[in-house]
Amino acid sequence: MKQITKYIIKNSLKRIFLYRACLVRLRLMGVEKVFSYTLANETGVTSEQVRKDFSEFGIKGNKRGGYDINDLLEKMEKIFHRNKDHNLVLIGMGNLGLALSKYSKFVQRNMNIVATFDIDPFKQKQRSDIPVYSMDRLKEIVDRFRVKVAILAVPEISAQEVADKLIRHGIKGIVNFAPVLLKVPQDVIISNVNLCDELESVIYYVHKQIKVDGLKNLELLYKDMKY
Amino acid sequence: MKQITKYIIKNSLKRIFLYRACLVRLRLMGVEKVFSYTLANETGVTSEQVRKDFSEFGIKGNKRGGYDINDLLEKMEKIFHRNKDHNLVLIGMGNLGLALSKYSKFVQRNMNIVATFDIDPFKQKQRSDIPVYSMDRLKEIVDRFRVKVAILAVPEISAQEVADKLIRHGIKGIVNFAPVLLKVPQDVIISNVNLCDELESVIYYVHKQIKVDGLKNLELLYKDMKY
DNA sequence: TATATTTTGTGATTTGTTTCACATCAATTT
DNA sequence: AAATTGATGTGAAACAAATCACAAAATATA
DSSP states (O other), X not given: OOEEOOOBOOHHHHHHHXXXXXXXXXXXXXXXXXXXXXXXXXXXXXXXXXXXXHHHTTOOOBXXXXXXXXXXXXXXXXXXXXXXXXXXXXXXXXXXXXXHHTOHHHHHTTEEEEEEEOSSHHHHHTXXXXXXXXXXXXXXXXHHTTOOEEEEOSOHHHHHXXXXXXXXXXXXXXXXXXXXXXXXXXXXXXXXXXXXXXXXXXXHHHHHHHHTTTTTTHHHHHTTSBO | OXXXXXXXOOHHHHHHHHHHHHHHHHHHTTOOEEOHHHHHHHHTSOHHHHHHHHHHTTOOOBTTTBEEHHHHHHHHHHHTXXXXXXXXXXXXXXXXXXXXXXXXXXXXXXXXXXXXXXXXXXXXXXXXXXXXXXXXXXXXXHHHTTOOEEEEOSOHHHHHHHHHHHHHTTOOEEEEOSSSOOEEOTTOEEEEOOHHHHHHXXXXXXXXXXXXXXXXXXXXXXXXXXX
């Protein structure tokens, strides 16, 4: 029943986010129309890739005319359910949890942390603007705000236990900052953010690069990276 | 010269990190030997995948005997340069930067943040154990500690400018938390951590899942996720 | 109105990754 | 000592993703 489900966010979806960020920036600059190669240049992919990605998500442009930025962004909003607000809970108000609770970008993108939870809610309460509750009020909050997605920033030792509780109370998606592979039912979406792994990957590639003395053998190196 | 280079950390490398975490845990439990399918079960991949990944990184076991955990971990340490210490700098002591500067897991894995930097070093100094400098001391520190990798946690507006400065002073790898695509020379490794995108991806998949009423049409859903 | 131009959208092809299938080897049993 | 068992390691096959190449459409030009 409960099993390891490792969902790796599709690369095409990641690219779509990239395009969107780029479109938002362009719109701010007053640009109204883009071509696939505009986006391609800005995001470091090929223009065919842009069009293929759009096609995958059912986004159409006008032949010769390219894409209308407003129209494009509107379509994306719809696809990513960005037209409505999303309520989140955050579990674990340690250093990282606290920082995440103050991360203003979430709000800017209609994602609201409605409550945070900690085993010691009183310790943190003063430092945060968002209410800090103890875990026994989880169900109440999740139900009241119809929360479907949680951010998990607890120590690794308690991550699985907390995840179980979240899922029992109806959470369907978790962004997990604890460096453990959570065992969850098949219908729960997990996205792991492992800070150490990110750093170690970079260190690994940097050392590899340094070893191939300077820029001599870049071709060889690139074969080892997925672009 | 300077261009967008989007390095996506290879999936096989990510899996290797997974295996390692698993091995460390098993060793702690007193286990001394593993088979490819042990690791496979624990990490949610297939045993062939484990062996192929090992083969890619030149790791060999003993036929029939499986793998000796200590031996395996030692080999991995070497491959990932974990046998020596790595000095890092962290730029941007906002909420996130502060949390990262206190993240104890880095130290546990031989990655030491030797100094942090902020445009307003005095504001943050009291809150941190690690020295907080202003950017003009960057070169001095990078040279003294032979720093090759930086963590970038500055606002997106200044991310590119700071990245340029880092690279000018010899930084070869950056873990970038700012939601912008940095333009860097080809020989610089970038790993982007985009918190909003992670959350939005999860929200996207959760909604998709909810739409296919319950668990009816899971097959269809899974086609959209890379496992 | 006809022609040329430009850009999309998508089958066909190539390239990359995962799974399959089995030869190979080492340990154990007979 | 031979036969059997159970694991690794890896080419071959299947699958997935990215690139190529070009038809179709919309606009501009003559």
